[in-house]
Amino acid sequence: MHSYGALHKVDGRYKLRFERDYAYSVEKVWDMVTQPQYFTQWYPFATGEMDLRTDGKIYFDDGEGTTYEAIITKFNPPHFFAFCEIDDLLSIELNTEGDGCRLLFEHTFDDASMSASVAAGWHRCLDVLGMIIEGKPVEWPDNAATLRETYTEALDL
Template sequence: MKEKKQVPQESLGVYGQDRDGNPTITYTRILKHPVDKVWQAITDPRHRAAWFPELTLEPRVGAQAVVDFSHGECPPSEDNPADVAVCTVTVFDPPHRLEYSGPDEHHRFELTPAGDGCKLVFRSTLPGIDVFDDETGTIHSRYSVACGWHDKLDMMGWSLDGSPFEEEGYAGPRKRRLYMAYLKQEK
């Protein structure tokens, strides 16, 4: 019988709230790469394409940051307009901090040196309500967003390390395992 891989507890994000009371999740990752290399993985589209191709942004305060999960459907489905989030870059402080915000979301990447590598602290707002997407058969909830960001940050780390990985979509085995870990974390 194949042993299931467990999600390390320390890799799970920590739930909290922003100053306005919106739910958030914060991840802290120690990466074996210098700050400049991780900054490039976050802000340079050629490097970001390996782990987060859905994000396009112009690297300056006031510019647009667009997160597009519509898979090329233009315009995005009226049933699920959340597939495309048009945000604004609110902080661009190379190579340490990037923040962008939209109507219902705020994301922050913060990098500091840590030994020979760097510490990444990533924080994102979470949905306050759960929404079922009939088309994809998925639930947009704090758990799905948490495991989605968890997976994206894992993919960034693997990309930086040169380790092979596959994007598995909304419901692959890695995402199911993460989803269950986040559900169990609530108990």
């Protein structure tokens, strides 16, 4: 399954949720999600410096010379990985589904006006993660504007 994200309001914040199915084991997909050499390919601005444990840190560079860190809030290999990046909470859950696995990705944030842009961005990132999992060359198609329009309509913004 390759679905568009869904937006929900939870406790005054906004939560985007994406689901993706893969024909690979939870363990294989876990490595592609969390190992620095893969994480830096699909997660924007990640430096690859990661302390993969609860309360560990992940370091990012904003592309303009500013470095910042995220704190891992939950790390339960090979099923759950969550971290707080600035004020946003991101979580990735992997569950066995048939002969493969299902990835559930959630991003919790405050600014509803950014919903379509955030959804389009994560859609693109998860597409790249899928390329990595499938062993395909990483390509970032120039589809951000189209996806923002799609999500503006799909999320009823």
